[in-house]
Amino acid sequence: VSALWYDIDYMDDYRLFTWDRTDFPDPAGLNRDLKAAGIRAVAIVDPGVKREPGYAVYDGGRERAVFCQTASGREYVGKVWPGDTVFPDFTLEQTRRWWSRWMADFLRDSALDGVWLDMNDPATGFSRTEEMRFKHGAIPHERYHNQYAHFMALASRAACGRVDPDGRPFLLTRSACAGTQRHAAVWTGDNASNWQHLRMALPCSLNLSLSGVAFNGPDVGGFMDDTNAELLVRWHQACCLFPFYRNHSMRDSRLQEPWRFGPAALAAIRGAIQTRYRLLPYLYQCFFAHWRDGDPVIRPLLYHYGNSEYAHLDDQYLVGDALLVAPILHGEGQGAETIHHGVKYQERAVALPPGWWFDLNHGVWAHGGRVLHYAAALDELPLFARDGxxxxxxxxxxxxxxxxxxxxxxxxxxxxxxxxxxxxxxxxxxxxxxxxxxxxxxxxxxxxxxxxxxxxxxxxxxxxxxxxxxxxxxxxxxxxxxxxxxxxxxxxxxxxxxxxxxxxxxxxxxx
Missing domain, CATH: 2.60.40.1180 (Golgi alpha-mannosidase II)
Incomplete structure (x- = not known):
């Protein structure tokens, strides 16, 4: 375990920058103890502020006129987790300064290591989003809808700079636009625990990577609905070398910790996680190369190989230029499979580029420039290292x-x-x-x-x-x-x- 994530239940009645002191009487002490054990603490922060006179965040924001307004000049009020909710107008510089001060104090006082920005699409519940306007009600919503999360990330990054000016902050955002990658990593939102969404995870993250958003990834296992042992294993294997890697699910779904799915699934998931940690030095080098040269961390094959057969290949990927990952993306009864000595294998085609590749499932060299028909047991991930x-x-x-x-x-x-x-x-x-x-x-x-x-x-x-x-x-x-x-x-x-x-x-x- 290298990180613990606090979802919205840590707050006092969903008030931003607060803790439920019944469940968390000493959050800073807890987070310092976690860090001493090698576990970083990341807390979710939404943009919505509970509309409650007497609540300092709301009172201070209202006094400074930092909240979005309607065309008539009233506060725009949404209906999300806190109930009646107002939203900071991050297009205003004074709002970003106000937000960064609040967040910096919260990070410092709570001894947090990272922030997870959610609901910043912006999600407004049952209220009409188009009635939310910017610049004190003068600018229509559509002008800044796609930039709202970007400006929130900009203000949050400034908060991290207040806490540690020379540090490398961890910020994760659900929504983003071009340029947000300068300030935050991106996860791909509320997916579902099914094979279709697992299959979609690869092209989604690869296209983000090609668009400059190198630090990205999905909720492993799926956020909504109930997963099962086979699906959870294949999620972990498919994404264990993604730039961002987190198992995450919603409150009312089946509990998704790996140890809840039996010893075989646990062993397979442990193998995927340990392989990621063994390769963290390589992943770090891929991140550094992205900063230095712009190359994405994960890449479609067409990034390095111009063959026409790779142009639309989106069910396998490269990590840097040296590792090829071809995960199993279908479950039992959904595709080709075989049984050998009582062990079930799922089959898939693997496009192996020209040259020699070392098969890290079988410990042998395989000649490329062809399509392999590959069979993988539950604890196997088709993984190849390039010659050289x-x-x-x-x-x-x-x-x-x-x-x-x-x-x-x-x-x-x-x-x-x-x-x-x-x-x-x-x-x-x-x-x-x-x-x-x-x-x-x-x-x-x-x-x-x-x-x-x-x-x-x-x-x-x-x-x-x-x-x-x-x-x-x-x-x-x-x-x-x-x-x-x-x-x-x-x-x-x-x-x-x-x-x-x-x-x-x-x-x-x-x-």
């Missing part, structure tokens, strides 16, 4: 959010191509990288006979030797020796056999 790939991998203990990334393994997949990678180096906590305080390690690896030669050269404006790299090689059992050169210093040693976990499997490696 370097995957930074965390091999240490997994305990909540604690990860010592001063030691990173470089998982090398070299069959016919040498491996190349640029590993960004920075403090991973502050925004100093924006001011140039980062470096890179240029990694090159190739196999010559029984010898693996790896060269790592660090450059840039970051201290050297802050990360220890350990090469790990797949699919080359003949290797006997490694020649490792780091910043001009060479060592030669014998390699040894070992194993590394992927999903619910372990594969032989040379280290």
């Amino acid at each position: 790939a370097v995957l930074p991998y965390y091999a240490g203990p997994l305990r909540n959010g604690f990860m010592d990334l001063s030691a990173v393994e470089l998982h090398l997949f070299c069959r016919e191509r040498p491996a190349r990678f640029e590993y960004a180096l920075d403090d991973r906590e502050t925004r100093r990288y924006e001011r140039g305080a980062w470096g890179s390690a240029q990694i090159a690896a190739e196999i010559q006979g029984e010898r693996l030669k790896v060269k790592i050269a660090e450059t840039g404006h970051y201290p050297r030797d802050t990360v220890t790299f350990a090469p790990v090689v797949y699919g080359r059992p003949e290797l006997a020796e490694i020649e490792l050169t780091v910043n001009g210093k060479m060592v030669t040693r014998a390699v040894r056999a070992d194993r590394r976990p992927w999903l619910c499997r372990e594969w032989a490696v040379r280290i």
Whole structure:
């Protein structure tokens, strides 16, 4: 567990910037204890303010005239969680300043690590949304409807800057428009626990990624309705390498924690989650490359391969340029399936681009440039590493959010191509990288006979030797020796056999 999310029930009668002190007598103490255990705390914040004289947020906002109005100049009143509700007019600079002060105080006083912006479409309940106007009632609703969430995110990001000017805030928003990705991540809203919505999750997130919204993802498992063991497993497998990854469901749906669906489902979901955490160093590098070069974290195949057969392929994706994910997106009785030795396998076609790919389900090389007919058991996710790939991998203990990334393994997949990678180096906590305080390690690896030669050269404006790299090689059992050169210093040693976990499997490696 690396994060705990507070939904709307934490509030006192749905009043913004409050806590129900019966259930949460000391929220700041609780959140500090969670953080000490490696668990970050994220609270939901809606834009709607309870219309209640005597409630400080409402009284202060009304005094400053920060709420949206109707054409007649009255406060626009919606009907959402708090009952009668007014809405900040985020198009006004004074409203954004007012909001950022309230939110900054709330974050600081509650010791929260992140904010989850919801209902900011804006959702107004049974009231007529078109009657909500902006700029003190002068501007019609349609002018800023699509920008409402954007301005809310802008004000909320300013609040995070008040709390920690040099930190990297976590903001998540349900609604957004072009440019919101500068301020917040986006999740794709209230989906349902069914196979159709699982299938839709891939093209939705891929198109967002191609549109510049790299940090995005759905509610894993589905928000509405009831999931089942098979569906929940396939949701986790399909999305475990998405930029944003969260299991989330509504109050009255079937409880969706993985351990509620039996040992087989729990083991499969645990394998997917652990694989994500092992690959967090690689995902971080994909995020850094997005900041540096603009490349999305997850990509359709057409991003790198121009073949016409990939133009409309939206049921598999690439993570960076090195990993191909082809999840199972149908359940029992919905598509091709086989039974072998009493184990049921779901079948699908996998378009494998040209070149060699290492199959991380079966531990073997597969030749690309063709369509594979692939069968996967419940605990299997079709996952392939490209020939020439370097995957930074965390091999240490997994305990909540604690990860010592001063030691990173470089998982090398070299069959016919040498491996190349640029590993960004920075403090991973502050925004100093924006001011140039980062470096890179240029990694090159190739196999010559029984010898693996790896060269790592660090450059840039970051201290050297802050990360220890350990090469790990797949699919080359003949290797006997490694020649490792780091910043001009060479060592030669014998390699040894070992194993590394992927999903619910372990594969032989040379280290």
